[in-house]
Amino acid sequence: MKKKYLIPLLAAGLISLLFFNCKDNANSGGQANRPPASFPVAVLQPKTITGFESYPTHIEGIVSSAVRAKVSGYVKNVLVDEGQPVRKGQTLFKLETQALSQDADAAKARVNVAQVEVDKIKPLVDQNIISAVQLETAKANLAQAKANYNSIIANIDYATVKSPVDGYVGTINFRQGALIGPNDPTPLTMVSDISQVYAFFSMNEISYLDFLQKTPGKTLDEKIKNFPKVQLILANGETYSEEGTIQTASAQLNNETGTVNFRAVFDNPNQLLTNGNSGTIRIPTTYKDAVVIPQAATFEEQNKILVYKLKPDNTVSAAVIKVKADIDNLYVVASGLKNSDTIVANGVGKLRSEMPITPQQTAYDSIVKPIKTLFRN
Template sequence: MESLLLKARLYRQAWPVIAVIAAVTLSGCESSTAGNNFTPPPQELPVLPVNNTSATTFQEFSATIEGTVNVELRPQVDGYLEKIFVDEGAFVSKGQPLFKINDRSYNETVNNASANVQAAKANVEKAAIEVNRLTPLVQNNVISDVQLKAAQAAYDAAKASLQQAQASGNSAGINLGYTLITAPVSGYIGRIPFKTGSLVGRGEALPLTVISEIKNVYAYFSMSESDFLQFTNQSAGKTVAEKIKSLPPVELQLADKSIYAEKGKIELMEGQFDKNMGTITFRAVFPNEAGILRSGNTGKVRIPHNSGAVLAVPQQATYELQDKVYVFALADSNKVTSKLIHITGRTETYYLVDKGITPGEKIVFTGLDRLRDGVVIKPQELSADSVLKAMPL
């Protein structure tokens, strides 16, 4: 009995402590529940209006560069390469000596042909003397005209032999001249695969070298069938020649992505499509007074197109989903909604758009990775002009 009374007394003494602990526990639970219902404030994101503007876009086509004249030098006679007067990469003028083939045998052939010509001339003179001797005898009926006709035939044969000897002499002289190879045009020397002492000839697969005249250069590029149809539809003029003539000057982007200082002009195109590639080739000419461009260079021909009033959307204000481009537009109550845009062209930093958004509509500029449809934001207004200054078209 005393034990029960003792337990009851201890319970009455501990009850206030238990009540305090329970109150603290309940208070903590209430605070935790209130924390779970807390809504963060809308995130601040920059937005800018999309306005109509004019812009220049470029169609780019891979191109190969060649000199306006590329001449392969090949030997016209056989022999050992005796001298090389120039080095690879050197600039040469028209008529300048380049190579010398050993000419001893050709000199002897010329000397022999010259001797044959002299002998043939002597035979002509001998035959002429015989004709002159027999002519009065026939006229005076001393001998028959048969002898005179025979002498006349011998004279004609001697003249023919002389002509043949002279032709052989001329041929020998031409071959002797071929032993000295000179520059047919002014330009830059290419690779020289032969060295002094090499045996060269007309059957050689490789040329002695290639001379490129690069005061002006050609840039050859190809258009697909769809690009060609777009070109014919958009360019002014009735005929293809008129359309090519109406094209504006074009740019050349070099391999390091820099733009060549001089502008070029598209001159002509091939007469038909390549059946295997489905492309047609065009040629643009660029001035190259400084000699920066060389045959074999590569680059891109850029054809400019001036767009009228279009909507310019910064590329960093867009995102892609399944090969389609979207923006987040600002709607009522500062909610954002995704919109699909239709792109008609592009610059380095902008998309040119004709559908999907309207002039004056505001889009989110940055922070798109943190957004989804219906999210409320706190917009920070940006000026379209300030963005254009920082990011020119």
């Protein structure tokens, strides 16, 4: 009986062993035939791209004139308001002139007395009754009296304070009843011409050397004329509608700050800008037909930036690149890649050199779209 049951059991075990061996062989065969992992790849093409260097700036009107009194006195009338447009010569303030008017009346009386004296002496001199010296003395007294009178009249005129330029009235620092004088450190107000504005900014030594070396022209004046138009980013992060022109550069490095001062000018047709505004100057640099790759296609190793290039056998090799510029989410490549190279566009963290992949061809334009970021100071 034991032999009767032993043979079927041995047969069942053998069948099970054969089944599991076949299954393992099938599984191992499937893994061996599985294709390499897929990765997006793209062929590099020439691309023109513009980057910007940014510099803090402060804004002033092209003309900014302090309005001061030429004589001392109390403010009688303020005839304008802050922000009001005014013309050159327009009256802005009037000072109290009662005391000056009284002085003028007295001076006028002295002029009349001196004139009478001259008129009385002249015929006597003509008749040789008195010396001509007396007539000259009388004439001198008359001239002095007239000068005193004219000086007082001028002071009365100075009590009417007028705008020195066309522009817009700034903060009014003194109101009716305030005592003011020509030696006050604070002006009555400022009148600014803001039809155009100046934007003042500074470059450090490295940026200034780059400007000198990269901008066409033999002299500094020629380089400034060839400098591209600049943008102004306002304090709220918006780009100002008008482009600006670089006008001047100090051409001397400030020993204390290590910077060179620049001035740009912007048209200001809507008076959006005024004295005291702040912002950021953006100076463009255009790279023509450059090698441009997404930063997502790169990785760092030992302070070097690398990419994976696709080889003809569909394996990848790491290549070290040097970066010329960082613009949005893109790199402008100085060396290490050339146009027509094929690179892995994404997922490089999963790769290693000589690893086979299944390349998925991706349109180059789709991987080099810059990511726009909101600009904030």
